Amino acid sequence: MPLEIQIEKKLADFALDVSFRADDGPLSILGASGAGKTMLLRCIAGLERPGRGRIALNERILFDSEQKIAVAARGRRIGLLFQNYALFPHRTVAENIAFGLHSLPPADRTLRITALIASTHLAGLEQRYPRELSGGEQQRAALARALAIEPEALLLDEPLAALDTHLRSQVEAQLQETFAAYRRPSLLVTHNIEEAYRLGEQLLVLSRGRIAAFGAKEEIFRHPPNAEVARLTGCKNISRARPNADGTIEALDWDCQLSARDASGKSPKYIGIRAHHIDFPDPSSEVISGRNVFPCWLVRRSETPFRITLFLSFVAPHGESSEYHLQAEVFKQKWRHFRDLPQPWRVQLAPESLFLMPD
């Protein structure tokens, strides 16, 4: 395995305690702020020393508390992209990229810099200072500098967090291009669910210093292993659950009986459904008695330019109560079809969209 990590480190109010192996290719590390993501990267890069454990990169031991090995950051050959880019302000773009190429003969150095400038689309900016670059250009320069040392692994700390929204997609495209060419372990830390999904091939969910989920991103999103991961991957609807004797599931927080496909075979404790999977069957159709179809009332709503979030209750609202059971997300075109219909509306929680979680 290219990158093997098994470390423990005490942090202010919890301990970072992770063990995983990262393959070649991008791995997204998703977690809330303060989950230990940045500390994990710093431990791998050699900027922080774990309390105990072992880090190996391509069979090369970088850290081993038992063998008392701790390779210094400068000897690890790991590229680290800082959240604030950390470009040297007193050096031009070319000089920044050249910093790690100190030991190369000048001719090779120039060749390498030229190639990196081209692959990160920085041509024409070689002689600029970091202050003269836009945020996206600074990001690319920092990426070129990190790649210059031909690192055996690449670590990216919130690479898009400091950028304006309109720059993000542009820089994201650059990162995707880089990941396509750089086939070595690349760990990308983010708290943005969509970024994590788009950029990573694999996904690791970190929660208070521990791995809550690790594996193929599609699988984790389709079927979160536990309620915590469901929440961290953006699931808005989670209810405590109890299996009934007839094979249906009782959703305790929603006060309804549901039929669902149980894949795990373990006794489920939670049931969930993503907001955009909640369906509103066509009122003109006759499928009133479809599976998991319930009457619902609108409590409140919140709009974005193209989509609308509906907060729904299974019981008729009384007085000022704004309590809701479900949060559904629909495109506005669809919403127009039923917005003016009399309530209660009918909502469907399709069995194939529901997922059960053992804890």
Added chain:
Amino acid sequence: MDWSPLWISLATSLTATAVTLVVGLAASAWRESRTGPGAALIDGIFILPLVLPPTVVGFLLLLLFGRNGPLGKLLIRVGATIVFSWPATVIAATVVAFPLMYLTSRAALEQVDPHLIQAARTLGASEWRVFREVALPLAWPGILAGTILCFARALGEFGATLMLAGNIPGRTETIPIAIYFAVEANETQRAMVWCAIDVGISLVLLSALYYWTHAQHLHRQRLGYR
């Protein structure tokens, strides 16, 4: 009028500043990577000459470099005596000016964004290269300010110099010492001339320092340094 005190003062201060710059930088770079009570004690020792009466510093130096002092004995063996010689003025000025250099260069180095230092390390740079190519160029304005301050302090040194170097006209008589002995000998006019020269040099230095600091501040703002 004998102008030798001016040249002696300038030579002494320049030499002392050069020594302080090198030793002060080395000390702050060395200290940066250390923590704990031991390091705090070292800090205390380094800064002590700033708060001790110059006579105490002078007396301690006299004990150290005197005929029976540990360093004095060593130097006699190679045929050198420090006490009451020009090098003594340099030593006194260096010791007294050192804390200013140490404090300002530490402050300047600490202001450098630690992420830049760490980035340099992940790019494979040795600690020496990190210091020389990242920390030093970025901390340079603060270090230069410290150097000017050091020179001004060395120029004004009196007590420790008098105790260690005495008052030998043409050899160890610096401007402050010349003033003291001129006043004692009732040569008011001579004292006033030296006072004017001393005030003049110091004022020029301090104004230059403030002008420089301000210009640097604007420059850094423009550069977008953190």
